[in-house]
Amino acid sequence: MKPPQNPTETRGKNKKIKRRTGDSKIALAFLLPTIILLAGLVLYPMIENIRISFFDVPLNPNLDEIFLGLKNYQTVLTDPDFYRSLGVTVLYTALTVVGSTVLGLGVAMLFNREFRFRKLSRSIIILSYVTPSISLVFAWQYMFNNTYGIINHWLVDVTGILDKAPLWFDNPASSFVLVTIFAIWRYFPYAFISFLAILQTMDETLYEAAEIDGANAWQKFVNITLPAIRPVLITIVTLRTIWTFYMFNDVYLLTKQVDVIGVYLYEQAFSQNDMGQAASISVILFVILFTVIYFSRRKVDVANET
Amino acid sequence: MSKKKAFLLMSSLTLGVLAACGNNTDNTEEGGDGSGDITIQFMTSSVEQERLTVIEGMIDRFEEENEGITVETVPVEEGQYNTNVVTLAQAGELPAVIEVGQDFAKTMANEQLIDVEATTQLVEDIGPQSYYEGALNLLSSEDGEGYLGVPLSGWVQGIWYSQSKLEEAGIEEPANWEELLSAAEQLTDTSNNQYGIALPTVEGPFSEQGFSQFALSNNANILDNEGNLNLDTPEMREALEMYQQLAEYTMPGSNDTTQVNDAFSNGSAAMALYSTYILPGIFENGDPSDIGFIIPTEESEAVYGSVTALTISGGLEQAEKDAAEAFIAFMSEPENMTEWVLMSPGGAQPVSDEVTNSEEYQSNEVVQAFGELSTEIAGSFDAIQVFGLVEGQNFTHMGAITGSNAIGTLINQITVGDTSVDDAINRAQSTIEDVMPE
Structure with a gap:
């Protein structure tokens, strides 16, 4: 962490270079509290996390930490369960992100007009997102x-479609489907709010002009709506990918049959109080997710420029 | 304001904030006025306002009797409890007195976070004979010579049944596995959503606790008397097969505490394997006089039980340690233990005859409603057996085995899944071997 600047030292220098760098210095001074806060709350935990991933860390700070080198990483990267759970997570994330974004956009377009009880229905839609x-x-x-x-x-009883009640949350396949539907249903309102906000800023005359040119609904969507909502779309997809990738609560509380990476992390490390192992898993996940997002964003940017 | 002034203002503000951060005073240190005043923290899982009021009342009385000592409560919600202890321990900021269950006490002892000498001395001073032996055993240290905490209350788990339903079917109270199986079979009528017994089958600790009673009643423990893994034995197989058969008469799917409690309360199961925390609900909505309690019995009786204890964290200064000891001694006085137990009457059970026989406890309306049953439950504390407690040695690595969830998974696989007992044992064996100390 950078030490704060000494005020007596800067006071002397201030006079000489006031003209040229005065503004940036003041900017720096105003930013300093934020920089220090960020360093303390983001940078320090990150570095500490990387450090302890090389150790066997006891809970008692008075006991010695044991340096393990890359052993924690080796354990994770040679565990077949890790790859299986990574696969499940990728599928779960992809389905949830696509599902909740498409549903959110669809409902937002439906709601982007005047009708009775519009405010009330909007609140009802958001309900699943704001309930714990x-x-x-x-x-x-x-x-x-x-x-x-x-x-x-x-x-079973009313319609008789099935003879026997299936064990929904005890079968890995049906559990996975339900967990994914749950996530789409729970998180689409976020996409809905964001899309509705940007749709409401759009100029109706664009659509009128397109209609005069003979564009159909799909053409209007692709050529007018999509370019306009693109920045919001990219943000939503990026954020939702990060959030879903690390999902733990929803999945673990619903079923023990879907081992997404968050559950794997919990079972491998926290139930054993093995902080070093947990840290190494989170570093690996960070690298994977960072790489995916970095390259996909670059691709999107390149596509935008051409 | 000129730019220079703005710059100076912001810089000094930043420095001021930083200085304030560094000035953080430690609550557990002695006061600076030299009068010997001391503040200790007490971490408890009671977060409900009603309970906190009771606890604060006791603390007020303690502070009156012990001038110079202030006790600060640190209420932490159950779900966050272990995480909080872990993070506070890592920061070296553990409260002096911590409320713990026996499993977590073992985890803390493993990490040398408990002052075992101090807690043992306290139990010796109070008198080990004043506690139910089964309850105190749960807190014994690995070498069997000390105690990891001072017990306050506990709960036991056994099979609850509806007397009227068994009578209707002409069934006597089952006395062994065979009678239990045939009773469960007779009481099951799946076409009418009626199940013989509500049994834990979830992939989690509840199933381990439930199954442990059948294993231990057949003298099958997970560890042998040297602490080695002892899973694949004929006795353990018999118990697993028994549990698998019994599970045919329970509700399909993974049953956790909610499902078992619901099934018994709404009448769809005539029997249920559950803790004493089933009783408050029956007092509110059911008929307390209709409830019976049986202990799984085959070669021996086996009750699963848990105790809540107060423990002292390691590495305290002498003055803090003295204050913590005085506070725990105060909380262990019979009238205070009674008050603690009666915060959740029916669910929490006394761990000492001095509480069970006290007038205040006996005159509580919930305790009275269950009549003789209350005494029967108190007596069952002596039949407590748990995995990892072998011939008086309480192996702390049992905590890691429970944490690995191998037994919960094993039970789920043979009851809800269609894994054979053999395969399930093999899988559990390899999971447990990974967490056994080298």
Whole structure:
């Protein structure tokens, strides 16, 4: 961390170079508190995380840390479960990001007009996003409960579509599908709010002009809507990818059958209080995610320029 | 304001903030006025306002009796509890007195975060004979010579049943595995959503706790008397097969605490394997006089149980340690233990006869409602057996085995999944071997 500047020292220098660098110095002074805060809250934990990934760290600070070199990394990178869980996570993230973004955009376009109870329906749509995970998880578990859940009641007792209630959250395939639907349903309102905000700033005359030129709905979407919402779209996809990639709560509370990377991290490291191992997993994940986003953003930027 | 002034203002503000950060005073240090005043922190999992009021009341009385000592409560929600202890430990800021369960006490002991000498001395001073032996055993140190904490309350787990439902079916209270199996079979009618017994089958600690009662009642422990893994034994197989059979009469799918509690409370299961925390709900919404309690029994009786204890963190200054000891001794007085237990009557159980027999405890409406059952439950503390406690040695690496979730997964695989007992044992064995100390 950089030490703060000494005020007595800067006071002397200030006079001489005031004209040329006065502004940037003041800017720096104003930024200093933020820089220090960021360094303390982001930079320091990051470096510390990388450091302890090379150690076996005891919980008791008075006991010695044992230097392991790359052993923590080796353990993770040679574990077949890690790759399996990485695969599950990539699929889960891809489906959730695409699903919640498309659904959010669709609903936003539907809502981008005047109708009665518009405000009320908007609030209802946002509900799944603002309710705490744990209450939603309980509701879903009750809905899919094998003895008294409403879904099984409808599928088995009322309509007779199925003979026997399936064990929704005990079968890896159905669990994965449900966990993904849960995530899409829970997170699409975020995309919805962002898209609606930008759609409302758009000029209606663009569409009118296109109509005069004989454009159909799809052409209007591709040529007018999409370019206009592009910056928001990129932000939403990037953020949602990061958030979903590290998802733990929603998945772990709903089922034990879907080992996404967050669950893997928890099971491998935190239930064993092995901080070094946990740190090494998070460094690996950071590298993977950073690489993916860096290259995909570059591709998007290049595509934008051409 | 001129640019120079603005620059100076911002720089000095920044420096001021930094200086303030460095000035952080330590709460557990002695006061500077030389009067010997001391403040200690007490970390508790009671976060509900009603409970905190009771605890604060006790603390007020303690502070009146012990001038110069101030106790600050640090309430931490259960889900955050272990994480908080871990992070505070890493920062060297652990509170002097910490409320712990036996499993977490073992984890802390493994990391040398507990002053075992001090807690052992406290138990010796209070008198080990005043606690139920089964409860105190849960807190014994690995060498069996010390105690990791001073017990305050506990809970036990066994099989609860509806007397009227068993009577209707003409079934006597089951006394062994065979009778339990046939009772469960007779009481099951899946077409009407009726199940013989609500049994834990979730991939988690609840299943390990539930299954442990069947294994231990057949004298099968996970570790042998030298602390080595002892999973693949004929006794353990018998217990697993028994549990697998019994699970045919439980609700399909992974049953966690919510599902088991719900099934028993709403009448879809006639019996349930659950802790005493099933009782407060029955008192509120059910018929307390209809409830019976049985202990899984085959070769021996095995109750699963847990204790809540107060422990002293290691590395304290002498004055803090003295204050912490005085506070725990105060909390261990019978009337204070009674008050602590009665914060959740029915669920939390006394760990000492002095509480069970006290007038205040006996006159509580929940305790009274369950009548004789309350005494029966208190007596069952002596039948507590847990995995990892072998011939008086309480192996601390059992904490890592539980943490690995190998047993919970094993139970889930043979009950909900269709893995054979053999395959499931092999998988559990390899998971556990990874976490065993070298």
